[in-house]
Amino acid sequence: MRVSVILPAKNESEGLGRVLPLLRSVLPEAEIVVVDDGSTDDTAEVAAAAGARVLSSPYSMGNGAAIKRGARAANGELLVFMDADGQHNPADIPLLLARIEAGFDMVVGARGASGQASTGRGLANAFYNRLATWMTGHRVLDLTSGFRVVRADRFREFLHLLPNGFSYPTTSTMAFFRSAYPVAFVSVDVVKRIGNGSHIRPLRDGVRFLLIIFKIATLYSPLKLFAPAGLLFFLVGLGYYGFTYSTMGRFTNMSLLLLSASVIIFLIGLVSEQITALTYTRPDRP
Incomplete structure (x- = not known):
């Protein structure tokens, strides 16, 4: 060639x-x-x-x-x-x-x-x-x-x-x-x-x-980046909730923020995964 x-x-x-x-x-x-x-x-x-x-x-x-x-x-x-x-x-x-x-x-x-x-x-x-x-x-x-x-x-x-x-x-x-x-x-x-x-x-x-x-x-598989980050926020939020509940007997705003962030990060990763799939898709190639 x-x-x-x-x-x-x-x-x-x-x-x-x-x-x-x-x-x-x-x-x-x-x-x-x-x-x-x-x-x-x-x-x-x-x-x-x-x-x-x-x-x-x-x-x-x-x-x-x-x-x-x-x-x-x-x-x-x-x-x-x-x-x-x-x-x-x-x-x-x-x-x-x-x-x-x-x-x-x-x-x-x-x-x-x-x-x-x-x-x-x-x-x-x-x-x-x-x-x-x-x-x-x-x-x-x-x-x-x-x-x-x-x-x-x-x-x-x-x-x-x-x-x-x-x-x-x-x-x-x-x-x-x-x-x-x-x-x-x-x-x-x-x-x-x-x-x-x-x-x-x-x-x-x-x-x-x-x-x-x-x-x-993000070029290859965004969920491999966002899913661990979301899991980390979830575990920190859950751990902080356990700490505040055992010491103060209540659910704090910080726990809510961390748990909410974990869900948001995961959803961003999910959307990014779909965008990435579309980026690499051409009409003449599956």
Whole structure:
């Protein structure tokens, strides 16, 4: 099948200078699409000189936005997503493509502990992987890896769900699991990025990563998040009622508030579950 390689790039001229020749040697017939996300260096010129198809944005829209632009414009039946900073080895692409040929719809290049940008990032990603494993019932080795191969028609079904920021890998992986599209993970090695430092800033993005945790749950099965929270409120309310009844002989407003909150939280989860089911339902697919 035809293959398109999509590289979102923001000020990655140095990395592209090394990655693109390697890509061409590994996949000489593939379409290479570089999405220039408002770069201020010569990223677009380097990519064009290497024979890549360049899509340029007048200003930075975000990593996810670049992925969506590239996915819409690509002509291949298979889409390869990878970073333009030299972390991903193009020689690993055939390993991912082989798993696609085995019947999978998405294959993710899973990083090991040594491939994490920092200890903090590694711990956060390990937590995301465990949470996603619990939510899906399948072992998730690397939820946030940006190195992956997907079937184009499957991936485009979920473009409207993808954020413009950095969490497109999380969203797309959970969407594939939720829609019963087979997902596989292949262990790959990564190296230190070339050029500018990571665009992720711990203080700025700390809250965003926390929200990813809730997004993982609500994307897949909201009741798995809301039902335990509702049960917790119910048990606390019941326990507090027992305490106040035994010490004061009455039912307090706080007990009523906690018990009412438990019912409200559960009902919100129930409604969210139905909305999620509708989100993943298309007229041509049950």
